[in-house]
Amino acid sequence: MAKIKSLMQNLFISLDAYSKLGMTNLLRVFWYKLKLKTGVVQLPIGKSYVGDFFSIPVQLPHNDYNFSRKVVLRHAEALLEGRHTFFSHQSVQLGAPPNWHGNLSGVNSIHWSQIGDFDSGDIKLIWEPSRFDWVVIFARAWLVSGEKKYLNALNSWLVDWIKKNPVNQGVNWKCGQETSIRLMQLLLAAKLLEQQPNECLIRFVSEHCQRIASTLAYAMAQNNNHGTSEAAALFIGGSWLEGHHKKARDWQIIGQRWLENRAKYLIETDGSFSQYSVNYHRVVLDTFWMVEFWRRELGKKAFSERFYNRARMATHWLYQMVDPKTGDAPNLGNNDGARLFLLTETDYRDFRPTLQVASVLFYGKPLFSLQHKVSEGLYWLGLCYHIKADRSPPLKQQSQLFKEGGYAILLNNNSKAIIRFPRFRFRPSHADALHIDLWYKGQNLLRDSGSYSYNTEKQWMKYFPGTRSHNTIEFDERDQMPKVSRFLFGKWLTTDLLTEIEEKEGGQLCWAASYTDYKGCSHHRQISVSDNRWKVTDTISGVFKKAVLRWRLMPDKWTVQNNICQSDKAKIQIICNVDIQRLEMTEGWESRYYLDKTPLPVLEAEIGALGNGVTSARLTTTIILPEE
Numbered sequence: 001m002a003k004i005k006s007l008m009q010n011l012f013i014s015l016d017a018y019s020k021l022g023m024t025n026l027l028r029v030f031w032y033k034l035k036l037k038t039g040v041v042q043l044p045i046g047k048s049y050v051g052d053f054f055s056i057p058v059q060l061p062h063n064d065y066n067f068s069r070k071v072v073l074r075h076a077e078a079l080l081e082g083r084h085t086f087f088s089h090q091s092v093q094l095g096a097p098p099n100w101h102g103n104l105s106g107v108n109s110i111h112w113s114q115i116g117d118f119d120s121g122d123i124k125l126i127w128e129p130s131r132f133d134w135v136v137i138f139a140r141a142w143l144v145s146g147e148k149k150y151l152n153a154l155n156s157w158l159v160d161w162i163k164k165n166p167v168n169q170g171v172n173w174k175c176g177q178e179t180s181i182r183l184m185q186l187l188l189a190a191k192l193l194e195q196q197p198n199e200c201l202i203r204f205v206s207e208h209c210q211r212i213a214s215t216l217a218y219a220m221a222q223n224n225n226h227g228t229s230e231a232a233a234l235f236i237g238g239s240w241l242e243g244h245h246k247k248a249r250d251w252q253i254i255g256q257r258w259l260e261n262r263a264k265y266l267i268e269t270d271g272s273f274s275q276y277s278v279n280y281h282r283v284v285l286d287t288f289w290m291v292e293f294w295r296r297e298l299g300k301k302a303f304s305e306r307f308y309n310r311a312r313m314a315t316h317w318l319y320q321m322v323d324p325k326t327g328d329a330p331n332l333g334n335n336d337g338a339r340l341f342l343l344t345e346t347d348y349r350d351f352r353p354t355l356q357v358a359s360v361l362f363y364g365k366p367l368f369s370l371q372h373k374v375s376e377g378l379y380w381l382g383l384c385y386h387i388k389a390d391r392s393p394p395l396k397q398q399s400q401l402f403k404e405g406g407y408a409i410l411l412n413n414n415s416k417a418i419i420r421f422p423r424f425r426f427r428p429s430h431a432d433a434l435h436i437d438l439w440y441k442g443q444n445l446l447r448d449s450g451s452y453s454y455n456t457e458k459q460w461m462k463y464f465p466g467t468r469s470h471n472t473i474e475f476d477e478r479d480q481m482p483k484v485s486r487f488l489f490g491k492w493l494t495t496d497l498l499t500e501i502e503e504k505e506g507g508q509l510c511w512a513a514s515y516t517d518y519k520g521c522s523h524h525r526q527i528s529v530s531d532n533r534w535k536v537t538d539t540i541s542g543v544f545k546k547a548v549l550r551w552r553l554m555p556d557k558w559t560v561q562n563n564i565c566q567s568d569k570a571k572i573q574i575i576c577n578v579d580i581q582r583l584e585m586t587e588g589w590e591s592r593y594y595l596d597k598t599p600l601p602v603l604e605a606e607i608g609a610l611g612n613g614v615t616s617a618r619l620t621t622t623i624i625l626p627e628e
């Protein structure tokens with residue numbers, strides 16, 4: 001009987017979660033899966049072809065501004081030696097040209113529709129070299145050196161890729177978004193090298209547009225950056241192909257229509273994006289500025305004012321998250337290592353290059369100095385000529401609420417807190433309600449987990465998106481929301497209480513929010529800051545056996561004594577109105593780069609079940625930062 005009851009509860013949780021995804025989206029996914037299952041595919045496997053994609057430009061583009069000439073050439077030489085960089089940090093020996101199929105070579109003679117999503121480990125390892133970062137690197141290397149070997153490599157690798165990956169055959173055609181990224185990267189290189197449409201480029205772009213269009217409905221059903229990327233590729237590819245393919249105009253129109261739709265539907269009026277992720281937010285913003293760049297280049301009609309307003313608000317949102325001195329940002333939400341259009345040699349975790357180009361294209365002014373390395377993309381793209389005479393920064397960082405997306409930002413002198421609260425119009429990716437990131441002088445003192453991998457051992461699939469890997473309260477070793485499938489939580493949380501950010505006498509800032517989970521446990525978090533002192537008060541209630549408060553700390557020499565944890569970075573004290581049964585430092589994990597996990601210290605305070613007339617427990621954490 002208990003087993004039947006449990007099965008029924010799980011069924012209701014699953015039905016509730018799927019219903020929130022929307023009937024139209026569910027039908028789109030069902031139809032897509034049905035076509036794959038029945039073998040009904042719209043496009044057949046094609047044939048390979050050879051030829052030169054890129055020729056030496058008649059005139060070398062003028063480029064007297066390049067912060068990273070030596071680094072670009074070093075990257076290009078590493079590629080020629082077979083050394084590739086995966087997810088912007090991991091060096092992998094793949095050969096030159098690389099092995100495009102990795103350990104999936106056995107399935108690459110079949111149609112992409114017959115290949116499973118998670119059959120052979122993390123498929124992103126296979127897709128990474130076929131995202132064509134190397135195309136842009138070789139193009140830039142030739143532009144700064146004029147050495148023909150880079151142009152030769154560009155052509156020979158492209159021919160090898162097409163020989164090993166004829167259209168619609170194998171794993172590298174399986175995902176419409178991967179196809180879209182590849183198309184946009186190749187056309188970016190073509191622009192840098194001032195290439196005109198030729199037979200090879202036209203065929204490549206046409207085949208990619210056909211593949212993207214064939215499953216566009218499925219991409220839109222995801223309500224994430226798959227739809228924005230694929231719509232962008234159709235618009236750019238269709239616009240570039242105009243006059244060279246009979247479907248070019250249709251692809252352009254379809255791409256623009258869906259870009260308008262996605263901007264309206266997936267970007268909230270406060271700039272928040274549907275995926276609740278800082279890195280995926282960068283992906284969609286890169287996509288939007290690339291679309292606007294090509295629209296101007298090809299002389300196409302401007303998009304709607306609503307599209308540009310959402311693009312500006314998305315720029316505003318990301319700028320509020322970023323530390324302006326380092327470019328780093330909280331590791332909120334899913335993070336799969338995506339970083340598009342490598343026009344600078346900055347670190348993966350530096351979000352300023354994206355912001356700089358987006359700010360110029362959508363505000364007409366840069367956010368950062370033109371003499372800084374984060375501005376290099378502006379020069380490669382020739383966008384410095386689009387900058388208004390008034391170069392005062394168009395945005396300012398400040399304390400604010402993003403009510404539609406579920407974020408609060410509190411700024412105080414050299415410290416900043418970013419807090420997540422549950423406001424889910426789209427599916428949540430992490431069980432991170434009331435997580436707080438704390439930053440001080442560009443250092444991430446209290447930090448989030450990241451994602452590590454989308455297909456790995458069960459313990460890590462559970463850990464990284466789970467409540468345990470966030471700075472919040474965990475009840476009875478369970479997540480705040482039950483997991484329904486690999487990428488779907490059930491019983492989405494809602495915010496019971498949400499206050500405005502209040503500034504009190506003496507400059508103290510205060511804010512609070514709360515939620516109640518599906519088992520009736522409540523968590524109310526109030527945050528205040530004054531001078532160099534942050535105070536976090538967590539009030540919890542409900543029926544539970546134990547509750548654990550976690551503070552995931554920046555790696556350092558932390559000590560714990562007499563309820564005080566400290567290092568030269570901060571001093572942390574936790575007190576409670578009930579007995580703290582355990583207060584100790586444990587080991588946790590974080591993934592700042594995809595497929596890379598490193599340990600970090602975690603301060604845990606545990607209390608037991610409430611009793612003896614006590615209806616709530618109140619844990620108060622005081623964090624004292626160094627004096628200015």
